[in-house]
Amino acid sequence: MTEARANPVLKLLDDQKIEQIHVASLRILQELGIKVDDADLRQQLSDLGCDVVGDRVKINPDLVGDVIANAKKHNRFTLTSRTGKKVEMNLETVVSHSSNAIPDIIDFETGECRRTNQDDVIATTRLMNQLDELDMPCALVYPNDLPAETNQLKQAELLIRYSTKPIYATASDPNTAKYLVELFNLFDGTDGRELIGLVGISPESPLYFPKAITDAMKIIISAGIPVSMLSAPLGGLSAPLSIAGGLAQVNAELLAFAVVSYVFNPETPLLYGPRLFFANMKTGCSILGLPETGIASAVGAQMALYYGFVSDLYGMCSTSCTYDTQSGYEKAINCLLPFLSGANYISGFGGLASLMVASYEQLVIDNEIYANVRKAAKGFAVNEDAFGFDVLASALKGGMFLAHPHTVKYLRNGEVFVPDLGFDSVWSDWVKKGKKDIQAVARERVNELLKKDEQESEPLSSELDKEITKIMENAAAEMLK
Amino acid sequence: MELDKLVQCVVDADMDNVKGLVEEGISDGVAPSVLLKEGLIKGLDIVGEKFESGDLFLPEMLAAAMTMKTGVEVLKPHLTGEETETAGTVVIGTVQGDVHDIGKNLVAMMLEGAGFEVIDIGIDVPAEDIVKAVEEKKPQILGLSALLTTTMPALKTTIDALKEAGLRDKVKVMVGGAPVTQDYADEIGADGYASDAAGAVTLARGLVQS
Numbered sequence: 088m089t090e091a092r093a094n095p096v097l098k099l100l101d102d103q104k105i106e107q108i109h110v111a112s113l114r115i116l117q118e119l120g121i122k123v124d125d126a127d128l129r130q131q132l133s134d135l136g137c138d139v140v141g142d143r144v145k146i147n148p149d150l151v152g153d154v155i156a157n158a159k160k161h162n163r164f165t166l167t168s169r170t171g172k173k174v175e176m177n178l179e180t181v182v183s184h185s186s187n188a189i190p191d192i193i194d195f196e197t198g199e200c201r202r203t204n205q206d207d208v209i210a211t212t213r214l215m216n217q218l219d220e221l222d223m224p225c226a227l228v229y230p231n232d233l234p235a236e237t238n239q240l241k242q243a244e245l246l247i248r249y250s251t252k253p254i255y256a257t258a259s260d261p262n263t264a265k266y267l268v269e270l271f272n273l274f275d276g277t278d279g280r281e282l283i284g285l286v287g288i289s290p291e292s293p294l295y296f297p298k299a300i301t302d303a304m305k306i307i308i309s310a311g312i313p314v315s316m317l318s319a320p321l322g323g324l325s326a327p328l329s330i331a332g333g334l335a336q337v338n339a340e341l342l343a344f345a346v347v348s349y350v351f352n353p354e355t356p357l358l359y360g361p362r363l364f365f366a367n368m369k370t371g372c373s374i375l376g377l378p379e380t381g382i383a384s385a386v387g388a389q390m391a392l393y394y395g396f397v398s399d400l401y402g403m404c405s406t407s408c409t410y411d412t413q414s415g416y417e418k419a420i421n422c423l424l425p426f427l428s429g430a431n432y433i434s435g436f437g438g439l440a441s442l443m444v445a446s447y448e449q450l451v452i453d454n455e456i457y458a459n460v461r462k463a464a465k466g467f468a469v470n471e472d473a474f475g476f477d478v479l480a481s482a483l484k485g486g487m488f489l490a491h492p493h494t495v496k497y498l499r500n501g502e503v504f505v506p507d508l509g510f511d512s513v514w515s516d517w518v519k520k521g522k523k524d525i526q527a528v529a530r531e532r533v534n535e536l537l538k539k540d541e542q543e544s545e546p547l548s549s550e551l552d553k554e555i556t557k558i559m560e561n562a563a564a565e566m567l568k
Numbered sequence: 569m570e571l572d573k574l575v576q577c578v579v580d581a582d583m584d585n586v587k588g589l590v591e592e593g594i595s596d597g598v599a600p601s602v603l604l605k606e607g608l609i610k611g612l613d614i615v616g617e618k619f620e621s622g623d624l625f626l627p628e629m630l631a632a633a634m635t636m637k638t639g640v641e642v643l644k645p646h647l648t649g650e651e652t653e654t655a656g657t658v659v660i661g662t663v664q665g666d667v668h669d670i671g672k673n674l675v676a677m678m679l680e681g682a683g684f685e686v687i688d689i690g691i692d693v694p695a696e697d698i699v700k701a702v703e704e705k706k707p708q709i710l711g712l713s714a715l716l717t718t719t720m721p722a723l724k725t726t727i728d729a730l731k732e733a734g735l736r737d738k739v740k741v742m743v744g745g746a747p748v749t750q751d752y753a754d755e756i757g758a759d760g761y762a763s764d765a766a767g768a769v770t771l772a773r774g775l776v777q778s
Contacts, residue, residue, distance in 0.1 A: 188717050202752070235665070238718055239718065295667075369619075369622060370766065
């Protein structure tokens, strides 16, 4: 299911200020440039008219303009899972995905925080299969029990094996990228391309493209696999603390990413992933639940629309370490702001503690938060039928609102939100049902959904299993030398 | 020369004037040890108290520490060996595969502010280079940083390399970085873990004394 995006109703910045950020970013690119480790790539950028000074590449505004104009032609694509589920990605849709590679998890049995492993990747992926609001999983947790060298690749393999939805993989080195392409190519149909997912790649801030990253970019982008360009500086530590300064730097880094991508393959779809966030400035620890995360994402959505990029944004982020009011309000605020601003692709499912701790229950709770936010941003009909004049007139003559066909029709069309997980009755009913809080309800739901997924699971064909195994064996032989 | 001016200069992180004030003190005949203890260090102590109580932010604390460091540089040639003794020597670096240096730099600056001699060996440092640095510099403390889940295992690799080189009992190892936890530090055999830069200073002081 892909949801049509409602028209943006929130503009934190007016068009003139969005233009100002664009101009500030062009200045950064032209005067400061980006650091590029790869000499060949520097030469290729020089051939496109960039000014190369040492290891820095200064990018001229005309080239940026050409790249943006070109990217607009490739901002529409479809992802298809191995079981045939489709996700449409373009400026008119909004799609959700989970957080990625979280190193710890709240153990479902003991409630204690512990290191994650590949069983957690599998179980959380299966749970995500059953979350109706979640369109695409990342590997929610980092499998600490697997070697670091092949870890990102193993995450993708496990997603392919266990997810019934299209997948979001990551690559930060060329070997991972090479074998990711092989895995993705297993699903490349003969009559028209089938993409099982996309790949997120993140250079370093400020304005630095290490060789391992550009090598990975080259492999993925040359293969035509859609790439989410991710720029995640920390305000005051790897970007100016001022929100406008951070946004201008993020925007410059993403435009530079698009320019580099243009060198490798101008037809590859690119997503605009501004991930500016801030630290606790009394300790220096990075935290994600501050409202500035949502503010930066909201303006990020505006910037993406300004250029014609599909946006990929932080969503339900929280600093809280438990299932409390703080995690609820932080996640809701940070998801609602970009959603109302026209976001296309929203993250955050399953994470707590600034994405350092994952939770099974939180995945289910986030499904509910996202449903609430989606409803809030959806809008409602305003027309003669919706005004319900006849219903009102009928009620005044002794009729009923409640049993009127108009009421039933609008109720069935989803005019009023019906919580799936959240409590929606009265105190006495809550007491009668055992005074359960949202975590307790979520816990029960996790068990139900995991059982359901077991019943519905569609195992890989033995042929596909063999092909995946062969690729992974080759990868291990090369990468674990 | 009024010492209060020098104290206030550090409190205000007035980098432009600290050098001049220290030079003024020296030319006025104030003992260098007095300029150090009752001027620069007193100023940073006040800042430290305000930081501890939450009245100052980390950037303000760091700016004050850098101001003090500038003053100490001017003062150094005039101090005796005993007076320039540091709180300890720390070799610090980000492990192999990880190019992130914000956390490491923060810890290094805070340690310097607290009087440690800090030898920064940079980012993406292979275990064998870290072993070599420990061998050559003979620090009391080795600080290792990893920001990514993918590079965190290199903390263990490095500690194992220290063991293999027979250096593990010669140096205290403290680890940090966003995905690192106390449990993980214990698991890989580190001597200490801190979740933030200020905590790292407290930890380092404790490790030196232990």
